[in-house]
Amino acid sequence: MAGDAPPGVTFLGVRHHSPACARLVAATVAALRPAYVLVEGPADLNGRLDELLLDHELPVAVFTAYRDAGRRHASWSPFCGYSPEWVALTAGRAVGAQLRFIDLPAWHPAFAHRANRYADADQRYAEAVDRLCATLAVDNVDALWDHLFEIGPDDGLAERLAAYFDLLRGESAAGEDDTAREAYMARWVRAARDRAGGRPVLVVTGGFHRPALIRLVADGPAEQDWPQVPAPDPDAVAGSYLVPYSFKRLDAFDGYQSGMPSPGYYQRVWEDGPQRAAEALTEAVAARLRARRQPVSTADLIAARTMAGGLARLRGHAHPARVDVLDGLVSALVGDALDQPLPWASRGRLAAGTHPAVVEMVAALSGDRVGRLHPDTPLPPLVHDVDAELDRHRIGPGDAPELDLTVPADLARSRLLHRLRLLDVPGHRCDSGPRVGTHAVLTERWSPTPAPDRLARVIEAGGYGPTVLDAVTALVAERVVLLGGDVDGLATLLFDTALAGLPEHSAHTLAAIARATGTVTDLTALGRALAVALGLWRHDRLLGSAGTAPLGALITAAVDRALWLVEGVRAATAPADRGRLAALVAVRDALRYAGPALGLDPAATLAVAGRVAADQAAPPDLRGAALGLRWSLGAPADAAGAVRAVAAPSTLGDWLSGLFALAREEVVAGEAALLGVLDRLLAGMDAHDFLVALPALRQAFGWFPPREREAVARHVLSLRGGEGDVGARDLLRLDVDPVLVAAARALEARVDEVLAREGLREGGPA
Template identity: 25%
Template sequence: MSNIHFFGVRHLSPSAAYHLLEFLERHQPKCLLIEGPADATPLMPQMVQKGVKTPIAMLGYTTELPIETVLYPFADYSPEYQAICWAVKKKATLRFIDLPTQQMLKLRQEQSSDEAQQKAQDFYRYHNTLYKRVAEQAGETDYEDYWERQFEHNLTADAFAPTLAVQSGEMREMVIGKEYEEAPFDFSYNLLREAFMKREIEKACAEFKPNEIVAVVGAYHLSGLQSDLAPMTDAELQQLPQAASQLTLMPYSYLRLSSRTGYGAGNRAPYYFELMWRAIQNNQMDDLAATYLTKVAKILRTQGENASSASVIEAVRLANVLSAMKGGSHPVLEDLHDAVVTCFGAGDLAVVAEAINKVDIGTAIGALPDGVSQTPVQEDMRQALKRLKLSAYQSAVAQDLSLDLRENLKVKTKEAAFIDLNRSTFFHRLQVLGIHFATEQSVSQEKASWAEKWVLQWTPEVEIEIVEANLKGETLEIATAFVLKEQLGECQDISVVARIIRQACECQLTDIFSNALSTLQRLLVETTNFAETANAALQLSVLIQYGDLRQFNLEPLKPLLQQLFLRASLLLLDASYCDEKASKPVLEAINTMERIGDQQYDLVDLDTWHQQLIQLAWRDDVNSKLSGIAFAILLEHNLATEEECGREVSRRLSAGVPADLGASWFEGFSGRNRYALLSRTIIWQELDQYIRQLDEEQFMRSVVFLRRAFSSFEPNQKNSIAELLGDLWGTGKEATAELLQETLSEAETTQLEELNDFDFDF
């Protein structure tokens, strides 16, 4: 093994890719061994076939609970990816040599306890301090800056690999040999991996001469592979635990590749390093700073910021000076950031942060051609698109699709008669799984029971989401059932359970529907939350409206809806003893109950609901806004007379009522049936008198609520109010409307903004 050619890399390093290709050209190996799961070797030719667009990733995942995954992303500038491209082109033997996924994933499963995770976090926190120390000794504040200046910019032949090997070996020795005795499982796990890699290297040596073999591994593993560690034996391999698993290729994105989104082996600026890779290939590293800064400036100009060519030139100069001050040959990313902030942002990072992120991370999304490593869910998705005649909608251009869930009696086959219903089921399953191919749009209320409208758009991100859904089940139906079952098992909110019942119906999942019904019945006995109960009732009400459209037996829902509606009615008063902040969900739930009453007037107990509203409307010891909306509802249902309306408005807006309570009541009262409100002159007379008798502090208190109440009025409604007031004041309709609709002055706007911080002594 001593004559094997080893090359240590850093994942996602353009410079490592550049030096590795030179190394391969020089040695022309007949066998290329690369760090990666050994069982993924058959995927290697697919990774570089025609139609593949990076970034892509290999995904290994367990097919049984608990779900565990291992991910190997590749950008175009990944040294491993470039090595695979080289070997396929040269027709060299190509293999992955790391521990197979079935063992790797099982070992990870067994170390997923909170204690093990905490130990690993503590260790890697310590590990990172060592890297920070290396950077500080080199005069850098960050290891990434140190890495880029010392390694990415080092294109000198035969300098990169030996330097990296020495540094990695010293860091490894520092950690496990001297300063940290209680290393976590990951260290023994790495030793297992290295023992397996040595085993695979020995197997290659039996087929090829050692000097015909190149092994490409992470630089961290070099010292382990070149040590006296014994290769793993057949017996030792058989003793390792295994998990049922699968491997697939999937499109990936620069956003997911970025370490800023949590990928530990990623880099902080995928697109920036793509620019660097192009510059290295074209021998244009001197132009990289100008290229980067020009792209930032272009984005800033589209945002309306000042980023002239002169500013770009000045920024390039500044970045080069900053680099020279630290002995660098080219600016590192941090130098470029400083130049952007100084020359484009006038010292303000917030002005340029978005543009920096866009050029650092980029928007690239990979793609795979048809037939490349399909997971079961991918295949199920493909078949569903074909069966439901949706293949034409696999377009980056958004397209509308309207569905009629009723049986089409004009066609000959059952499949054609219910194609829209089956499409709806398919789209709802995708929604549950977080696959954003279909987005539901609202339809007019009179068509809501049988009509649906969707916007369909196919993107590479959709393909990523499909692959990830495979972690939950082998078909869309099984995966959807898994997701809803998990949600149901963790749920204590009755409204969420009702939503799951609705989703189970829309997704045609009978078992989940039955289980959720049982859970709902159990929680119904215990619930004391008015808003949750009302929202649960709404979910069932919407379902019942479907009737037999979805070919689902909805009869069991009717007694449940009756119980939920009655329970919510009886919880209303207790829920109304609340403060301003807590009143919002209660107010929304009151409107929800009214909506249910309109939909299911022949099914639910409206008498009890109205009796509770009557109590709420006339009481003074509950939240005044809720009393206001309750009274407005009584007027809608003719449960209060015009005379009672006048007296109640007068009472609520009297001098003896605190200004904030009176205005809060009016806010609730004015929140419904605006046109009925505008037709009652007595209301505006009482409101006018109420405002006139307030002193300055009372006025300031009331105007906060009144301003909020009127903010939701339509322009034509505000104009009608102005005309009413013109009649009351004798100032004329047109003149008053024109005056009240004028744009506020800067001083008036400032005064209103100050009300946001008004102290109500709450």
């Protein structure tokens, strides 16, 4: 237990983002009129409290970014109108109290594993909470909190909160990080007590910390000076800025670590009380459902309110609580079976498959409020640099640039837009342009994408650096380290650095891919890296990396590694895998377009392909691809004979997927024997076998673009005695899913069998 608070100091333990706790804080400040109001928050912001308390439209947050040679950290300290910490600051200022944040800075190692300062400590005392939930027959800590504090009277609230947090803290131990924070906060409390001259001191912190702070302040020595605020290492980059926040980002159903979900609902509780909040919630859900053309009648609303009121009385609530209203709405509005548990019965993000009406209920509780900073709020340099760079390159918020990358001015605009894309700054989306694995594309088309949280995201990106170039450079350097040996991620980053015009970091990324190539075991990832490297080696005139030795060395190593991995794949019945087929396509293209220049050995490649094509333990798609690789590189390949060996319905389509992926041009060029054999195989299948083979066959023919598919159709028509482009195009215009057609034919065949067995076919006995 916490013991008695030291004379002159009042400790309020709160749950972050709780209207009940915010009301208690306001009432306590008004009653005490303290000399000091001390709040759990970053002490390095004490010199900027005037900035924090400007007339912002809440919610807002303090965003902190930190970066040194070994660590990158970002965190948020959010405030909304009913945050007890915010009320402590505003109410304290109103009565003339001196205000202080008393916690360690957000960049401090004590917060290294926390993205949110005000994430409640529920997991630390989960066992005690679970016992309380079981005793009081509630689902989780949110329903427990409403039951005990949020819906009940304010009389005796401070005592009930103290007893609750003393009980929970008494059954759990703080970790090393919390111990360091509490020791630091206690020093601030003792210093304020010794300076208050007998006037009251009010301390507002998370309830988890209250018992420890009472003990540390009572047992600790006097403090002659305010504690020193820790400073980051000289080689580190750290900074904090205010950012607009939103109810969506505050909501636990969207993944936020706060103690309270449904911020829109609790805002109404704060402003109007629980009874009106319950009525407003029902109205909001009905409005959202009606806006989506879902029928909600007046009778439905009456039933929902009646059910919510009955549940509240049954559960001992003076007013309907959040879960009472939600359970009443589900009872009245959802008649279907639910595939997922109701989300308010647990915590965390909404599960896939949640009923649409339930999704709308959660959205109505969340609210759509977005904060706005006061115009006098200082902003990080990156915000101004982004605006200046966009102005300099004549890109407005509503523009849809169409860029010719051979024109220097357009190339510079493209690089700026790609740098902003890498920094996750909204504003424009690239709809078309250079892509991995395609031939050289020298034009781009962008479209505007307005976003209400754009300013917040630019401020957050400012944690990487003061200018666009500095920030994107730091981001890429960090990402290279974080990706480690992930060659797929590194390949994507390599292509992005080329588009963004960052040659130095393209070289660093290329070196990281080269280091990882010798140990990678993921053929799909390696294939993507090879495709990126080959594309840059062939086409990158913009960065000047076309034909360079480092890219050539990577291509050579990647081809060797890919061929080694292909021979090790064993799964005789595995379905076709587009990723590994794309890897072999990259190997083929490397031999075609870079082989002579880089000294790649076609004989070694053909030998590997021959072994894989004949290996019955290899997956069908790889066997087909290996044959296609030999064929596409000019080696003899009896595709017509090989297809007869894999004529089983369960493997034919997968084998063809591999063949078509590597040699579709050769198929279209007139391999009449292959298409003829294939046509006879398919014609000879009964309905059941064809239905088994059809899904994989569709995937296989999906490798052909429309023009080549039409060429195949013309050849099939010629085999059947038909001719003409019109007839071939008609074969491609099937309005019904072929799988459905095949299933219908199979069903008809089974019906015919039953009719024949029972003597009911046409012409049979009446």
